[in-house]
Amino acid sequence: MVFFGHKLCDICNKNRATIKMTQVDDGQVTELMICQSCNADHNPLHRRPEEAGEGVQSLFENLLSEKGMKEAGGKADQEIGTCSACGLDFATYRKTFLLGCADCYTSFEAALLNDLRKIHGDTRHAGKVPSGLEERVEQETTAAELRRQLAQAVQSEDYERAVELRDQIRALEQSDT
């Protein structure tokens, strides 16, 4: 296995990238660095048999939630742990249905997205944005959309497009900082 220091995965931007995908096309070499989890999910060569034939509806949603749920599937709630910001443990949330702080949404992201989908049938805000945040929200929404396209590109082995998208995401994130 090849390691790339602490570089984050080009697809999910969460886990450490451990796999380098290289494609040579017309003499041009393109590279993507991705994590094992995304490799398993999106690289057709690594597709798990039970996933074959699954509808590819929203890969980004998949990345954020269902993958998480699959990993946590069947485990007891307390194994999801505690919120790193306020210390609330997940089992308490299950009992009270009350979160401890805004960061709980990140700490328990996978499980919460699942809950939100059950409650609302959706996991994406479509309403009011507080004034002053419009630009940031638009940028983040665009980045999320690009990541979704990136995942799709990788799945369909369109690495040229994937690299293009990766560069767009990077540019967007740099303009942010």
Next chain:
Amino acid sequence: MSESLHILCDRWLGNTGPQSDIVVSSRARLARNLAGARFARSSTPEDLKRVHDAVAAAISAEPIFSEFHEIVLADLSAAERSILREAHLISPELERHTKHCAVHLAPDASISVMVNEEDHIRMQAIVTGYRVREAHRVINEVDDTLTRHLQFAFSSRLGYLTACPTNTGTGLRASVMLHLPGLVMNGDVEKIIREIAEHGFAVRGLYGEGSNCTGDLYQISNEVTLGKSEEEIIESLLGVLDQLIVRERDARQSLFNEKPVFVEDAIWRSYGTLVQARMINSAEAIGLLSRLRLGIERGHFHDRLTHHDLNRLLIEIQPGHLMAMRKVAEETELRDAARADFLRERLIDIANSN
């Protein structure tokens, strides 16, 4: 304080709203939390105080709030807190928790900003009759104004972050309180409640559940707060309500046409009890008042009792209000006697010319 408190709290009832023969009131509330602070139920008293102070500072900084009153819950007696709840200005949740909890009320009580409820801020606009869009417009402006001073917990993906995921996203709960004696009497109410619930709306009896709901008063609200805009949420709620209002009108009309004696008997028996009883508890009173609604429709009380008067009576006969208005003690028997006196005085003359 009690006397002035119930007068203040009931001011929003002052004008007659559209379709008040069926829709008692319309409400819109928004849930907000301050960024960087723990949600209220996991906060220390110091955190709660900081939130309380930050909201109070934001409100006092804005001229449009200059006439608002701040009521600190810990300064009130239990009876006074119940007045606020009975007038629908605070939630039962806020009535129970008092530490560093407050409510900022508009001069006509149509806007209330609850502080340190389950979320740091629960702001609502309440108006008489069928005016959900107006209630939302009002509270949205309050939210815009507060946003100038307070940074709310917000994520671009999930919207406003709330303590309970049932409010995440818009944090909007739009609701109406409906009086449905026609659909209760013809027996359709259970079926209709199920249908509405299947469309993703919450229906609950205001005083009790389902067919045991006292007084035939139901509250209907949106359940979905995420994935739809505020406008979409309100329009889909109104779509359901428009149909329900038509069905209630039809139900009343069919009852009058098909079972006139049955309906007349129900109205006059209720009226008889209300003006003759010497003790009456609030559940019985609400049930009997409900039947008078049909009497108003039949023209029995002329303009001496309107739908609007009846909507107000439903709040005034609640324990906290009664104790404040009639200056009675907390003993249930005394209160039931005071309620009977109040209703008799209020209703004895309305049917004289019949």
